[in-house]
Amino acid sequence: MAREINEECGVFGIYCQNHVAVAPLTYLGLFALQHRGQESSGMAVTDGRQIMLYKGTDLVPKVFSEEKLKQLKGYAAIGHVRYSTTGSNLPENAQPLVVDSSFGQVALAHNGNLTNSVELRGELTRSGAVFNTSTDTELIVNLLAQQGGDLETALVKTAQQLAGAFALVVLTRKRLIGVRDPLGFRPLVLGARPDGYLLASESCALTNLGAEVLREIQPGEMVIIDQDGVKFHKYAERQRESFCVFEYVYFARPDSNLLGQSVHQVRKRIGATLWKEAPVEADVVIAAPDSGTPAAMGFAEASGLPFEIGLLKNRYIGRTFIEPSQQLRELGVRIKLNPIGAVIRNKRIVIIDDSIVRGTTSAKIVRLLRETGAKEVHMYAASPPYLYPCFYGIDTSQGTDLVAAKYNIEEIKRLIGADTLRYLSLEGLVEAVGIQKERLCLACFTGDYPLPIRGVTSKHCFEQNGSANE
Ligand code: SF4
Numbered sequence: 001m002a003r004e005i006n007e008e009c010g011v012f013g014i015y016c017q018n019h020v021a022v023a024p025l026t027y028l029g030l031f032a033l034q035h036r037g038q039e040s041s042g043m044a045v046t047d048g049r050q051i052m053l054y055k056g057t058d059l060v061p062k063v064f065s066e067e068k069l070k071q072l073k074g075y076a077a078i079g080h081v082r083y084s085t086t087g088s089n090l091p092e093n094a095q096p097l098v099v100d101s102s103f104g105q106v107a108l109a110h111n112g113n114l115t116n117s118v119e120l121r122g123e124l125t126r127s128g129a130v131f132n133t134s135t136d137t138e139l140i141v142n143l144l145a146q147q148g149g150d151l152e153t154a155l156v157k158t159a160q161q162l163a164g165a166f167a168l169v170v171l172t173r174k175r176l177i178g179v180r181d182p183l184g185f186r187p188l189v190l191g192a193r194p195d196g197y198l199l200a201s202e203s204c205a206l207t208n209l210g211a212e213v214l215r216e217i218q219p220g221e222m223v224i225i226d227q228d229g230v231k232f233h234k235y236a237e238r239q240r241e242s243f244c245v246f247e248y249v250y251f252a253r254p255d256s257n258l259l260g261q262s263v264h265q266v267r268k269r270i271g272a273t274l275w276k277e278a279p280v281e282a283d284v285v286i287a288a289p290d291s292g293t294p295a296a297m298g299f300a301e302a303s304g305l306p307f308e309i310g311l312l313k314n315r316y317i318g319r320t321f322i323e324p325s326q327q328l329r330e331l332g333v334r335i336k337l338n339p340i341g342a343v344i345r346n347k348r349i350v351i352i353d354d355s356i357v358r359g360t361t362s363a364k365i366v367r368l369l370r371e372t373g374a375k376e377v378h379m380y381a382a383s384p385p386y387l388y389p390c391f392y393g394i395d396t397s398q399g400t401d402l403v404a405a406k407y408n409i410e411e412i413k414r415l416i417g418a419d420t421l422r423y424l425s426l427e428g429l430v431e432a433v434g435i436q437k438e439r440l441c442l443a444c445f446t447g448d449y450p451l452p453i454r455g456v457t458s459k460h461c462f463e464q465n466g467s468a469n470e
Contacts, residue, residue, distance in 0.1 A: 008393040009111040010036035012079040013169035015176040015225045016196030023072035030079045032205040037083035040094035044107035045074035051105040055094040078169040080109035101145040110137040112165030112393040156235040165392035175226040182236040184219030202256040242441035242450035249383045269432035271298025278422040286310030288353035295382035296352040310343045345373035355383045359403035363416040379418040384445040
């Protein structure tokens with residue numbers, strides 16, 4: 001289940017010219033994006049004269065008190081929730097990052113991973129740059145601070161030197177800017193309220209604030225929001241678009257829309273496709289909560305089997321993957337999922353999970369179901385085998401833990417103890433997503449990386465020997 005995958009990040013931005021209380025709205029926007037990262041939360045707010053920054057290594061409600069939000073007065077802000085994909089969960093690695101530059105103060109927050117960060121860091125170090133964090137985001141900030149000309153030109157020049165995945169929100173004293181990489185790995189969407197404009201990684205953060213969703217920022221596009229309104233600037237030719245298909249499988253909230261597709265509906269279609277591809281005789285369909293739920297509903301609808309809540313999730317503990325050690329991660333599964341005996345006992349169970357990455361959680365679940373008295377356990381993954389590490393902003397870049405890379409399906413079935421193990425086919429996934437295959441990144445399933453990886457192999461690569469494998 002994708003609790004075995006570490007998240008990425010979420011970004012948020014807001015510009016309300018006649019509003020001085022954007023901090024509480026930013027708080028709510030970040031709260032809606034908390035599923036994308038739970039290690040740190042932060043926001044930068046401008047009142048037109050200065051940018052104020054506040055961040056911490058915790059969940060949004062724990063970092064920001066009411067008192068703190070009152071102090072962060074301003075009419076525009078950016079915010080960030082983080083799971084570390086480059087650099088550890090250290091206070092200095094929390095975002096946004098703020099620098100003083102020839103354009104004045106600039107704050108920046110980033111979702112994604114750069115693929116040329118090792119060479120960029122080497123170049124910048126040789127030119128005298130000093131780094132205070134072990135993130136690739138600081139490279140962007142440093143590059144930006146080195147540019148001359150106006151901010152818009154400097155941002156274009158900076159973006160053109162970056163390779164990899166980046167959805168950025170940038171704040172100056174008077175402007176909010178959003179930038180998306182030319183391949184569009186990570187989402188970034190623009191919304192409007194009567195009093196201003198918003199940017200967010202996912203539309204759920206906009207609709208939660210009563211905003212109208214205007215449109216997604218296109219790959220290779222920049223949006224500039226200031227007192228004159230909204231201006232779009234295409235800074236790079238569209239290359240092979242490579243939107244991360246895993247956003248549909250797991251990362252995004254089901255109440256978000258991505259590339260015009262409802263995430264919830266996509267997941268239901270995935271469930272229906274799973275049934276079509278691999279029907280099974282069973283008594284009941286259950287989900288690995290919560291991200292397997294829509295697919296389980298789709299499977300149940302297509303098959304005519306009853307859908308039941310078979311595992312109850314304790315919502316008051318953190319997601320298991322935020323605990324760093326394998327031992328704690330395994331313990332966390334038992335604490336957070338409780339089986340409902342009346343649903344499970346003496347039944348042939350189909351359990352649908354969004355994905356199987358390390359396999360440890362699936363094994364725990366199957367054992368839990370058997371201990372509760374399940375007669376048969378049929379494990380269905382709502383995505384193809386996860387075979388290759390991601391270098392574009394998801395923390396699987398080590399690749400060593402990927403169970404499907406080490407074992408065949410029959411072996412994994414035995415390892416997790418299921419009677420049946422079925423994965424969705426790649427064709428089935430693409431069909432259910434409803435977007436042309438050419439527009440999607442599918443690299444973790446196919447190994448067909450849309451961009452070459454130039455050196456970064458570990459999220460800690462800028463921590464070894466204090467700097468990098470330069
Ligand atoms: S490799 Fe997988 S997780 Fe990474 S961007 Fe591509 S589809 Fe998404």
